[in-house]
Amino acid sequence: MTEGNGRGLEGKSAKWGRALRALRLRSNMKQDDAARRLQVSQSYVSRLENGVITPSPEIAARLASLIHTPAHRPLIDQLKSVVLHSPHAVALLSCTDRVVQVEAASQRFRDAGPPFDRYFDGLAVNDPLGQTVAGLVCRAVQAGAFDGEIACIEFVWTAEVSAARRYFHSVQTPIFSGTEWLVHSATALLRAEAYDRFVEENGGPERVHHF
Numbered sequence: 001m002t003e004g005n006g007r008g009l010e011g012k013s014a015k016w017g018r019a020l021r022a023l024r025l026r027s028n029m030k031q032d033d034a035a036r037r038l039q040v041s042q043s044y045v046s047r048l049e050n051g052v053i054t055p056s057p058e059i060a061a062r063l064a065s066l067i068h069t070p071a072h073r074p075l076i077d078q079l080k081s082v083v084l085h086s087p088h089a090v091a092l093l094s095c096t097d098r099v100v101q102v103e104a105a106s107q108r109f110r111d112a113g114p115p116f117d118r119y120f121d122g123l124a125v126n127d128p129l130g131q132t133v134a135g136l137v138c139r140a141v142q143a144g145a146f147d148g149e150i151a152c153i154e155f156v157w158t159a160e161v162s163a164a165r166r167y168f169h170s171v172q173t174p175i176f177s178g179t180e181w182l183v184h185s186a187t188a189l190l191r192a193e194a195y196d197r198f199v200e201e202n203g204g205p206e207r208v209h210h211f
Contacts, residue, residue: 016063017049023067026074026178038062076177080104083184093137093172093183095146100137103182140172140183143208148174148181151209156190156198167195 024034031049035042038059047053055063066072083092083104091105136155140146143153152173159166167190172183190198199205 014051016055016060017051019067020045020063021049022074023072027072034066037066074178076103076179076182079175079177079182079184089187091185093146093185094180095141095183098141100141100146109187136170139206145172145174145183146181148176150174151211153209154198154207156195156205158195165192167192169194169198 020034023029024031031045032042035045038045039062040059044053048055079092080103083090083106086106087108089106089109091109092103094101094103136157139155140153144150145153152171155168155170155172157168157170159168168187169190170185170187172185175182175184198207
């Protein structure tokens with residue numbers, strides 16, 4: 001095994017250690033498995049994760065290869081990719097201290113016109129999206145969508161766009177990334193009669209699905 005002393009990379013031990021530990025946790029990988037993949041000893045992996053040592057350039061290259069292997073990518077990165085390349089109007093939302101943020105939005109979502117054209121990565125969802133959308137997001141938070149307490153929540157809603165009334169159907173589905181709850185938000189245009197039927201059948205413009 002070539003473990004090296006890590007000279008020339010001083011100060012980076014903590015970074016490599018955190019990255020390797022995060023990889024093992026999300027992949028359910030044991031230290032001995034990581035050691036085998038890196039061609040080092042298990043004690044070396046332990047010392048690396050604890051920031052005691054810094055990997056040599058050779059081992060750092062193996063670490064980078066292991067961490068960036070598609071199968072080992074963080075789930076949130078994979079979810080963002082699914083959303084960004086979706087042909088439908090979808091977005092991935094996160095919530096911290098009851099402030100919802102757009103992590104990713106599909107091009108179809110952006111091209112759907114107001115208010116969706118105001119979605120962009122990192123946007124805090126509040127007044128810029130309009131009071132109607134902000135209200136729906138708040139309701140999803142209250143229903144427990146960002147805590148994984150429900151299977152999903154559906155909304156039908158309307159908005160005045162270019163002097164015309166438009167009808168929408170949105171489904172907010174909780175997804176656990178391994179470290180936090182996110183919400184996959186999908187929206188489609190709706191006919192007025194379908195909107196009225198949903199409201200009549202559900203006694204209002206929303207329906208919560210429980211496990």
